Amino acid sequence: MRHFGWAVVVTALVLGKAPTVQANDPVIDVGRLMSTGGNTSLRFYDQNARLMISDLTVIFRPGDDHNTTIDVVKIGSNDPVATVTTFPGYQGSNTVFGDVRPRGPGVVDLPGAGIYALNFKVGGKIATIFPFTVVAETSDDPFNPDTKYHYRGQWEQFIFLNRSERFTDKPIQVNLWASGLDVEDGGKGQLYAKLLKDGEVIARNKRHQSVNKRSNIWGRYALTLHDPVDNPNAPGFSFERLLADDDDYEIIVEIDGKVVRRFPLIVDDGKINTSPRANLDFEPRSQLLSPRTVNLEQRGQAILQVYEIFWLEAAAE
DSSP states (O other), X not given: OOOOTHHHHHXXXXXXXXXXXXXXXXXXXXXXXXXXXXXXXXXXXXXXXXXXXXXXXEESOOOXXXXXXXXEEETTOSSOXXXXXXXXXXXXXXXXXXXXXXXXXXXXXXXXSEEEEEEEXXXXXXXXXXXXXXEEEEOOOTTXXXXXXXXXXXXXXXXXXXXXXXXXXXXXXXXXXEOGGGSOTTOOOEEEEEEEETTEEEEEOSSOEEOOTTXXXXXXXXXXXXXSSSOTTOOBOXXXXXXXXXXEEEEEEEETTEEEEEEEEEEETTEEOOOGGXXXXXXXXXXXXXXXXXXXXXXXXXXXXXXXXXXXXXXXX
């Protein structure tokens, strides 16, 4: 079951009256925030209600004298659970993107289950609010009364497609999130992303990826679309092919042959209709999903490869 409605509730509780913003006010790169692996900004743990905040990317970064802080808030509490501070300036940046690094390990122990939000502030002003829910599950085995935690949030609400501004002929890459929560008992966790038109599969990843069925922590998977034939040399399915035909499409996330999420994709006038939250004038600004990011593997280099991001929202059940 997905939990979408609480995101609006959390935003209202934390924000109150939305401040006046400008199109170039700073925001946090939410796509990176939701990622996992070596370049992750946010890591959760299932053995205890704990998270760790590491390097973050500030988009539309202000000058080096603007510090970034993160308040970890539990909804219904008067005071933050913790505040994570960062070193001044940027670890690696260009004129728009800048990385900031927390002081210390950035580890926060949460007081159990509940609804939380990360309030990212740049220069003392709210830049991005990231809501999530912590769920506790206690074993009913009296000889092993263990409690584990899992997390709900935007991982199951969004996917994005990314396109390099330099290499526009590359195959479409679908970036999505999955966890052991998506795998049925006894399942293998074989993951596919499929592009459908009129109910027919017109592209998919060539080989399945494996979801870690033993972990309920969300992992990000990047799946490259190819023609749906059982051939290791199947040609890639490019944005050029997708945008050549205005129509209603759908991307499905499939695990062990079962569809776990559906994402409508509309091409109109040769363009993808993305989530409204990816528009730079979206309000509240704290919920903006940036329509650009940079190649994580190139951070620290003089010239960063910029990617265009197409955010898609899951269909309501």
